[in-house]
Amino acid sequence: MASTKKHTSEKTVSDKVKKKTATKKPASNNKVTKSKVTKSKVTRSPITKSSAKKKASRKTRPETPRHKVLFVSSELHPFAKTGGLGDVSSSLPKALKALYQDIRILIPAYPSAIQTAESLKYVDRIELPASGFPGDLGLSKGIKSVSIIETRLPSSHVKVWMIESELYNRSGGPYQDENAREWDDNDKRFALLNYVAVEIAMGRSNLKWQPDIVHGNDWQTGLISALLELEHIQHQRKRPATLFTIHNMAHMGVFSRERFDELQLEPSLWSHHELEFHDNFSFIKGGLVFSDRVNTVSPTYAREIQTEEFGYGLYGLLAYRNERLSGILNGIDMKEWDPAKDPLIKKNYAIKTLANKQSNKTALQKQFNLPRKKNVLLLGMVARLVYQKGVDLVLEYMKEILHLPVQIVILGSGDLELESRLRQWSIKHPEQIQLKIGYDEALSHLIEAGSDAFLMPSRFEPCGLNQLYSLRYGSIPVVRETGGLADTVVHASKENLTNNSATGIVFHEDHGSSLLDAINLTSLLFQDKKVWKKLMINGMKQEFSWKESARKYVELYSQAIEDRNTYKG
DSSP, rough: OOOOOOOOHHHHHHHHHHHHHHHOOTEEEEEOOOOOOOOOOOOOOOHHHHHHHHHHHHHHHOOOOOEEEEOSSSTTTTBBBBSSHHHHHHHHHHHHTTOEEEEEEEEEEEEEHHHHHHOOEEEEEEEEEGTOOOSSSSSSSOOOOOEEEEOTTTSSEEEEEEEOTTTOSSOOOSSSOSSSSBTTTTHHHHHHHHHHHHHHTTTTTTSSOOEEEEHHHHHHHGGHHHHHHHHHHHHOOOOOOEEEESTTTOOOEOOOOOHHTTOOOOGGSSSSTTTTETTTTEHHHHHHHHHHHESSHHHHHHHTTTHHHTTTTTTHHHHGGGEEEEEOOOOOTTTOTTTTOTTTTSOOGGGGGGHHHHHHHHHHHHTTTTTOOOEEEEEESSOOOOGGTHHHHHHHHHHHHHHEEEEEEEEEEEEEHHHHHHOOOHHTTTTTEEEESOOOHHHHHHHHOOSSEEEEOOOOOOSSSHHHHHHHTTTTTEEESSSSHHHHBBOOOHHHHTTTTOEEEEEESSSSHHHHHHHHHHHHHHOOOOHHHHHHHHHOOOOOOOOOHHHHHHHHHHHHHHHSSSOOO
């Protein structure tokens, strides 16, 4: 029997839900309570010309398979975001909805999510012990049940379900506290996300909806496929199909044997063929071993992770499962990232009004207290300040870079040593380099619009989104040839400039000298305004919407359903 006593933190979240619901819908008679899930009255609208047209359009829909998809993620823009996962978790479901997929998103109810959502209502309370979920996750009272809060993804009809728990109701971010320290109980926090997903997937909820397929994303959702496979093997229950998407293999969700035991996971999962990983256990391995299909966010990265350099000790497993492994390039939200309509930049522009881009450069220089110089190459960078992103490569040759007629603006946070070294350069050369620690969505848009070129010297990059934003905004991407960067940016070689296919600057080695050569070439091309404009226009003409990629995901869902409960060799 679930405990009826509410934790103080849960009351706080509950009060926020009540307050926001009352604020958004003052005329509603529905009461938002824990004990009773309210339902709005369904009324039938009179048939109008517009509704008749909609009915007619439904009859002419393309023959796209329609699936019921539970999309599970630890991030979702604008509710909670630390990087590209948050963006993809927002834009891909919207694109899938446009293809008539019945999709629901499941995320933790972080405080930022509760505050950002437009409207909220309780729709279910899920009892956990019934499924074998450990009643005590190391908390004083344990977790016996959780509430599900429903909202919608802004500017869409996509339903979002949030899991309310004291494990999520705390200050800080999804993975770290306010001092950038990893939460010590991340294994418990995301095990809860996995268990709730399984309950919904198996129809053990009052949501009156059960998916055909569960789509997990990154290590935080890796246990779902393992737990669903156990439902099938141990209890002969039909389970939904599973797709697991790798957004970054570097983050594997590795925890100790003690944590494995605390989570009361099925003992048979402690095997090097299953979750065990070098005397620990790995969440992501659950997704890789047990999912019906596995994919990454670019074709090149799908090949790279099958090598020792990029496979993080699991390249053999990935190579073994390569017939079930594929890569689908991420898209971007073309409405949110549109220089012609972007409300977050100084002046809108398009290919025919490229001169207006200069206003954004001036505004960016002003924002960072840089001299307003029109003919100086302005390099932008928005990234986690970590070694993966090649920040140390920039620092290695910073002295030589600043000898060029360039300015640099950087937005991001991460490794404290790298932050400190960048800060020292900005103190020594404030007229050339400026830094803002943290993340600012509006400023990231202005950097894309105001930069002449955008730096992405990543050691590896599963897909990358900023190079796509940069192409869209006519800011020339300077990238290393890896992962999705290799799939999306065409180097400005003499041949590619001649045949009009070049869209950016691509370098090969993960050495500072190689990056310096690329920046030298960028500076040289910037002086030739005719060539530079051609590069800008080529990039702005590229098509990186989700339309085609979303269709590939629908095909992958169909393949996963076909492959369900079959040998995963």
